Amino acid sequence: MSSISKVMAAVSTSITDFKANPNAVLEQSNGEAVAVLKSNQPSFYAVPPELFESMVDAVEDLALLMEANARLNDGQEAVSVSLDDL
Template structure:
């Protein structure tokens, strides 16, 4: 089975569990795909990156919310 990896770094769950902070530091602020049995189980995302992602989601919701009142559809 093929699996798409959505980031540039991967690590085994056993290595990640032994020292998650070191794994995140090694990735230099980028997300890490954590795998078990050659399957991605989850992505570990540093705080700064997560906050940027949350901000982008909030901005997208404000600008593209269905039924949002805009000057064109009032």
């Protein structure tokens, strides 16, 4: 029975090509994540620094949103303040 894996990237390369010149692979990806395949299965994903930074920012934003929602729903009465008071 063959194994099927979902590839979570529009760009992929073999691990052999990636090992030969990882910088060239990332440059050719035009800023997208690259699925590095071993035996036609994803082994790992390589991402350029700019994409990684945006991913980290998105995770941090999500964590802040979850914290804000938890505070809004904590059952305590809201306190009104003006921007001038801050």
